[in-house]
Each structure stands twice: as C-alpha cells, then as structure tokens.
Amino acid sequence: MSTTQFDIIVIGAGIVGAAFAVAMRDSHLRIAVIEPHPPAPPSAEWDTRIYAISPGSQDFLRDMGVWQQLDSHRIQPVYAMDIHGDDAARLQFDAYQAGVPQLASIMESSPLQYALWQTLQTQENTQLINAACTDLRWSTTGGQVTLADGKVLTASLIVGADGNKSWVREQAGIHAKRSDYAQSGVVANFTVARDHQGTARQWFNESGVLAWLPLPNQHISMVWSTDAAHTAALMAATPEQLAAQVAQAGGHALGELRQIGRTAAFPLSINRVDKLVQSGLALIGDAAHGVHPLAGQGVNLGLRDARELARTLTQRGKAPCGDVLLLQRYQRARQTDIVAMQTMTDGLHHLFRHSHPVLAKLRNAGMNFTNQITPLKSWLMRQALN
Ligand SMILES: Cc1cc2nc3c(=O)[nH]c(=O)nc-3n(C[C@H](O)[C@H](O)[C@H](O)COP(=O)(O)OP(=O)(O)OC[C@H]3O[C@@H](n4cnc5c(N)ncnc54)[C@H](O)[C@@H]3O)c2cc1C
The missing domain is CATH 3.50.50.60 (FAD/NAD(P)-binding domain)
Structure with missing residues (x-):
C-alpha cells in the first residue's frame, strides 16, 4: 500500500x-x-443544463484565465430581466439603468x-x-x-x-x-420565432416558476419548477406539445417555439x-x-x-x-x-405556492412596489450581480 x-x-x-x-x-x-x-469535451448539441453566470463569477473565472477559453458564440449576455407575477404584477431589471454592461451570462454547463x-x-x-x-x-x-x-x-x-x-x-x-420542495425543475431548450433581445423572462404563479433564459441564435433554455403531476405531464409530452405548452405559459412572448434536444427533470430541495x-x-x-x-x-x-x-x-x-x-x-x-x-x-x-387570494394580492402588490422602490430594487440587483 x-x-x-x-x-x-x-x-x-x-x-x-x-x-x-x-x-x-x-x-x-x-x-x-x-x-x-x-x-467529456462539449458536443455541438446544446446542453440541457444551462447556467446564469453572474458578473462576479465571470470576473473570478476571467482572472483565472478560464473564461477566455470558452466559445463566446455559445454565451448570451443578459441585458434585462422581466419577472411576471400572477395578476399582471411586474418586476423589471435593466443593465443600462443599473449602469452595468450586462446582468448575467447564460451558458452551458x-x-x-x-x-x-x-x-x-x-x-x-x-x-x-x-x-x-x-x-x-x-x-x-x-x-x-x-x-x-x-x-x-x-x-x-x-x-x-x-x-x-x-x-x-x-x-x-x-x-x-x-427539505424536499415536492417539485422538479423541468429543463428543455427551444428555438424562438421572435428575437429575445437578451432578456431573461420569469413567470411566478401557483403552478410554479417558469424561466426562459436567452441563448445565442434565437434559442432559449427553459426551467419550469413545478409539482410532481405537472412534471410527469411535461415529461410525457411530445416535443410539439411541450413547445406549445411552454409558449402558452409564457404568453407567447417570443412567438412560436420549437424544441431542440431532450427534456430532463431534476428534483428540487x-x-x-x-x-x-x-x-x-x-x-x-x-x-x-x-x-x-x-x-x-x-x-x-x-x-x-x-x-x-x-x-x-x-x-x-x-x-x-x-x-x-x-x-x-x-x-x-x-x-x-x-x-x-x-x-x-x-x-x-412559499409565497407563490399558495392560492389564497389575500396572499396573491399581497405578493403582486409586493412585486409592483419593489419595481418602484429603488433602494430595494438596487439591493436585489446587487445580490444578482455578485
Ligand atoms: C434544474 C436545475 C437548474 C439549475 N439552474 C441553475 C442556474 O441557472 N444557475 C445556477 O447557478 N445554478 C443552477 N442550478 C444549481 C447547480 O446545478 C448546482 O448548484 C451546481 O451544479 C453545484 O456545483 P458543485 O460543483 O458544487 O456540485 P456538482 O455539480 O454536483 O459536482 C459534484 C462533483 O463531485 C463528484 N463526486 C460526487 N461524489 C463523489 C465522490 N464520492 N468522490 C469523488 N467525486 C465525487 C461528481 O462526479 C461531480 O463531478 C440548477 C440546479 C437544478 C437542479
């Protein structure tokens, strides 16, 4: 030995x-x-695991000479974030208003x-x-x-x-x-009909949280954090059915979607x-x-x-x-x-999991309030840029 x-x-x-x-x-x-x-070496296919790398993480990787080795054609800067609650509540972040070049970089794992x-x-x-x-x-x-x-x-x-x-x-x-959230993150990638303009979109509602992360060349990556029954339904859907459901859940914000690659699900805790x-x-x-x-x-x-x-x-x-x-x-x-x-x-x-109407009013009022109150919005922004 x-x-x-x-x-x-x-x-x-x-x-x-x-x-x-x-x-x-x-x-x-x-x-x-x-x-x-x-x-293994990355393939030509888009990865199902996609990350939003913060500017702070990007600096760390650049200081070590790692960021420079990545193919910039497969990295999408995020210039804005558009977050929707139920009941038309909205929270928006913008790199230009924050005085930074970008809010994050979306890239494959x-x-x-x-x-x-x-x-x-x-x-x-x-x-x-x-x-x-x-x-x-x-x-x-x-x-x-x-x-x-x-x-x-x-x-x-x-x-x-x-x-x-x-x-x-x-x-x-x-x-x-x-603690198990009794939810999974369902992930899949799509091509989109309309330009995403480097905007990350997120919808919070009772069925979970749907995120569309922009990728280069008119692609997006979806993460849908949702309960077991909905996860099973999404996993069983054909690519066409999934694309239609995801487009509808996002209010057709980017027109028609077409799935590329496979769908995967990860339990959340x-x-x-x-x-x-x-x-x-x-x-x-x-x-x-x-x-x-x-x-x-x-x-x-x-x-x-x-x-x-x-x-x-x-x-x-x-x-x-x-x-x-x-x-x-x-x-x-x-x-x-x-x-x-x-x-x-x-x-x-937990705030968005409950269907109680008072809670729904409160959370949506909270989102609209946060959107207008600059110090709180700035604090949230600083957390994201770290
Ligand atoms: C659906 C989903 C979406 C996500 N999206 C995002 C996102 O957009 N942005 C984000 O920041 N994070 C995201 N995350 C979280 C992110 O995936 C993890 O935080 C990240 O992978 C953690 O990295 P890690 O290196 O700590 O662990 P891991 O990636 O789990 O790596 C652990 C490593 O340890 C090795 N290993 C395991 N056991 C042993 C052992 N006994 N001996 C030796 N080696 C071992 C494994 O092979 C592996 O290489 C997401 C997670 C999920 C589930």
Missing part, C-alpha cells in the same frame, strides 16, 4: 471543486483532485466544466486522480483518503466539493437538513448544512448548501465559496491548511451570503 502526501485533497471536480483547485494554482501547495467522472478540467491538466501543483474513494478519516494532522485501488492519500485539508448528496459531508458526520468546516475539512458548493434554482444562483454561490476558501488559504501565514481557526474565517465570510440566498429563494417559493 503506497501513501502519497498532499497539502490539500479536493474530492469532486464539478464546476465548484475544479474552480477552487484552479484558484490555488499559484499557492505552491501540492493539490490532489479526485473525480470519478471527468467531463459542460463547456465550463471542460475548460476548468483542461486548465487543471496543465497545472503544475495539481494531480488529477480519476478514481472513486472508499474510505475517509481524520487525525490530528489532517485527512486520509483511500482510493478504490487501495492507494492512500493524506493531506492537511480535505475539501468536500462532491455535490448535494456529499459523501465527504456524511463521512465527517456533518448534519444536513434537506433546500439543503441547510450545520457547518461548513471542522478541523481538516471545508465544504464548498452544493456539498455546503442547496438552494431552489428559481434565482439561478446555485453555481454562483458555489463559485463564491471557491473564491473565498482560496483567498483564506493563500492568506493563512504559517497556519496549516486544515487549521480549524483558519477555516472558520472562511465559514464566517460565507455564512451571510448563503443564508440570505436560501431565505430569499425559499421565501419566494
């Missing part, structure tokens, strides 16, 4: 784990990244994952390990990971970036309170994790928090974790990477952002 020693072992190289490892490129620390399913992975492959201080883990334990000096082939790796710090059902979190005995760190361990990304996708912020929250943990570690002075007092700095820096996003998305989900 051979043992290999690192300073940091990252378990899971989704977008968040990989971005963290890239952010540590100049740290002179020895890093291992364990990922059993490395990303797989090219970003692949660009991060390619960057890691050329990174001198990083070893990529394509394997599954079978055991994980901690001692006073850090963590010890056993791989499926029996190899043992040790490090001062284990970074759990292995997604919402995190095995690392479970091995560490950190409790996560998961909120995941509140007791703590992000303990001695020798830090959690980032969906391993650290789950949020409703209605604000399209899951991956952005995770990228902010990655940036903050990297910043904490590069400013650690003489402390070992796994030092709990050091790691608590990362936790303190991230808590407010995570709780605020969970509270906002959870609150909006």
